[in-house]
Amino acid sequence: MSSKSTRILIVEDETHLAQGLFFNLQAEGFDVEIAGDGESALSALSANGAAFDAVLLDVMLPGKDGFAVATELREQQNFVPILMLTARGRPEDVLKGFAAGADDYLAKPFDLSILMARLHGLLRRMAWHAPVAPTEQRPDEVSKFEFGGRCIDFESLELTGPEKRVHLTLMEADFLRYLVRNQGRIISRKELLEQVWRVREDTDTRAIDNFVVRLRRYIEDDPTNPTYLKTVRGVGYRFVP
Structure with missing residues (x-):
C-alpha cells in the first residue's frame, strides 16, 4: 500500500x-x-x-x-x-x-x-x-445504491438527492454501506458502535444518535419525520429504502 x-x-x-x-x-x-x-x-x-x-x-x-x-x-x-x-x-x-x-x-x-x-x-x-472495473468488484459490494430519488455513490463518496449533492467522509460512507447491507433489519446502537466505529467499551450511545441526525439531513425530505432511516425506540435504527 x-x-x-x-x-x-x-x-x-x-x-x-x-x-x-x-x-x-x-x-x-x-x-x-x-x-x-x-x-x-x-x-x-x-x-x-x-x-x-x-x-x-x-x-x-x-x-x-x-x-x-x-x-x-x-x-x-x-x-x-x-x-x-x-x-x-x-x-x-x-x-x-x-x-x-x-x-x-x-x-x-x-x-x-x-x-x-x-x-x-x-x-x-x-x-x-476508488473506481474499479466491474470485474474487480466484490460480489457482495455495490458501487451505487439508489432509493427514493437518491443515489449513494460509494466510489465517488457522494450522495445525491432531488435538490442536493453531498460529499461523504469515509466514516459516513461506511455507516451508510452498513445500513444498505442490513436494510429492513433493526440495528442496535451497540451493533453500530462495534461494527462501524469499532468501539467496544460501554459508552454513551448519544454520539450514534447525533451521527444519525446528520445522515438524516442528507437523505430525508423532513429529517424530523424520517421516511428512510427510522428510529426503533429503545433499540436502535432501521433503514427502510
Whole structure:
C-alpha cells in the first residue's frame, strides 16, 4: 500500500513523537510532512498542490485542537482520511472525533506496528472506494445504491438527492454501506458502535444518535419525520429504502 507517492501529514506538537513517526513512515516509503499545530495543518492542507493521502491528527494541540481541525476540514469540503490520535482514548473522546469527521482513531501510547496497521487500513478503505472495473468488484459490494430519488455513490463518496449533492467522509460512507447491507433489519446502537466505529467499551450511545441526525439531513425530505432511516425506540435504527 505504501509508496513514495503516498503523502502523509503528521499533526503533532510533541517533537520527539512527531520526529519518530516521521522517520518510521519515511522508512515505509511514505512522503511525510509535519505540522506542529492546528493552524499549520490547515494551511498545509489548503495549500495549492499540497494534496495528502491521509492525516495523522493529534487531539491535544496548541491553539485549535484536533477536533476543531477535523471539523474545519470537513466544513471546507476537504475529505482527506483522518486517523485521530487521542491521549486518553476514552470512548467519549473517540466518538467526539468521529462526530468531528475523523475516520479512525488510536489511543496513546500506541505500538508503532498498530499505528502502521491502522494507517494501511485507512488507505485500503480509501482505495476500496476508488473506481474499479466491474470485474474487480466484490460480489457482495455495490458501487451505487439508489432509493427514493437518491443515489449513494460509494466510489465517488457522494450522495445525491432531488435538490442536493453531498460529499461523504469515509466514516459516513461506511455507516451508510452498513445500513444498505442490513436494510429492513433493526440495528442496535451497540451493533453500530462495534461494527462501524469499532468501539467496544460501554459508552454513551448519544454520539450514534447525533451521527444519525446528520445522515438524516442528507437523505430525508423532513429529517424530523424520517421516511428512510427510522428510529426503533429503545433499540436502535432501521433503514427502510
